[in-house]
Amino acid sequence: MKEFDTTFGLRKSPLTPISTSQWIILSILFLMARQGSGQICNTPNWREYGNKQYLLVSNIGRTWNDAKDYCRSQGGDLAVITSHEQNSFLNTYTLKRTSGYFYWIGLSDIDGDGGYTWVNNTPSGFSNLRPQGEQGGCVRLTTTHSGQWEGSDCAISRVHICQRDSDPRCSWHQYGQSFYRFMGDGRSFDSAQTECANIGGRLAVIRSTEINTFLESFLTPALSSPHCYWIGLSRSSDSEPFSWNDGINLNDSQWAPGEPLSSTERSCGCLWSDGNNADNNGRWDSRTCGDTLPYICERPQIPLDGKWIEIAAVNDVQYYFSTFSSNYFTANEYCQQIGGHLAQMKTSTIYVSYFT
Incomplete structure (x- = not known):
């Protein structure tokens, strides 16, 4: 069995100056707060922050x-x-x-x-x-x-x-012990698998109806045309069973009517997004693996070397100190990987002394 890599009118004047006393820059450690997102989405050159x-x-x-x-x-x-x-x-x-x-x-x-x-x-x-x-x-x-x-x-x-x-599919979404993200740039199955691995994951493995329903909830019914997203399912030929990219054979399937099709070539599975066809939407299709399709990546929640901290002055938010230094963009990405985002210090009642 293969291992899952975890590694805003305003008047022109007068103006009220912005208080900088409420904002803390941590040059060595950075804080993270659960809730929110920030990352480069799959559309080229657009950077995501908030929604x-x-x-x-x-x-x-x-x-x-x-x-x-x-x-x-x-x-x-x-x-x-x-x-x-x-x-x-x-x-x-x-x-x-x-x-x-x-x-x-x-x-x-x-x-x-x-x-x-x-x-x-x-x-x-x-x-x-x-x-x-x-x-x-x-x-x-x-x-x-x-x-x-x-x-x-x-x-x-x-x-x-x-x-x-932003498109909500562009963010990582947690289900169980894994995070899932829809990637919009078209790739072949193997190229998609490589790209998912490059960001610490794999093409999504859907072993249960519950996971499939969770992913289906992010599909957009109003898409101008149907889309099918690669998932981590493939077979070498008709004579071989479909198996997941971790080597485990397919058991519980969600194939669309008439699928999978017979083929003498290697076949790979994808998840349908088709708001005009209820029989296909959220179901699976079999395609030639060289086809260029969007895809869904999955990665595990990164294990923490510390713990989330709760503060009485802030309701429903937890904070976490990293143990390493990083630039802003890498830090923001890391925070999302562990289910949060870079901390927003919105009140002077929060001091670094809470964390030291």
Whole structure:
């Protein structure tokens, strides 16, 4: 038997400064809190944070209006920033990609009424406009001023940040002792298996109706066309039984009507997402293993070398200290692997002394 690798209108002024006393930067250890997500999703170049995806368009400059139109053509809009945490994430991300750049965000006084509003009219009291900063009809996020915002001439071409709603399948979801994630880039069965292994897992093994029902709950009925996601099921030919990628033969199956098909070639299994056909949706199909399909990865919950800590001042949240140093992005990914996300220190009643 094979081993499972575990290894956001605002007035332009006055402004209330953001209190930095509520935010703690831990340079050696990082905290994690259960609930939430943050990771690169399967759509190229989009980075996920919370329930949104972000695209930093840093290879071409556009006017504010053109940037807005471009983001909308990608299924989103210019970024709407509603919290310090979100702004910090985007600032960290922009610094990772570029230096000294000014990114258009979705805040403007495009109608000239003297007040900034977001592109989607989202109400919020959060502002990160820089006192004594430049003025203008449209707002940019500045990497040279720690992610603070400034007004600017809307007709200037600048790089920009797009934002759109994220697909819940893009996050890791726990069932039992495993985490599952739908991956949207098409690959052959073997390539998908390799990619899952590269992130510490394997193609999903579905040994029970309960697991199949759990995965089916994330399938989107409104997809414009049916999709079938590789799972870790294959056989070398008709003369051989289907088996899982851990070497165990298939027992409990969820085949769609008429499946599996006969084939003299190697066949591999996939999970149907078809909102127009109840007989297929959530059932399995057999395909030639070289077909290019999206896929589902599974990986185990990473064993912890410490324990989750509960704090009386914070309800329903637990914290965990890592025992190693890491950059922001690796830390965020690790936190999700163990069922949490990087800690958000939202109140001054939480001190590091709780943890030491």
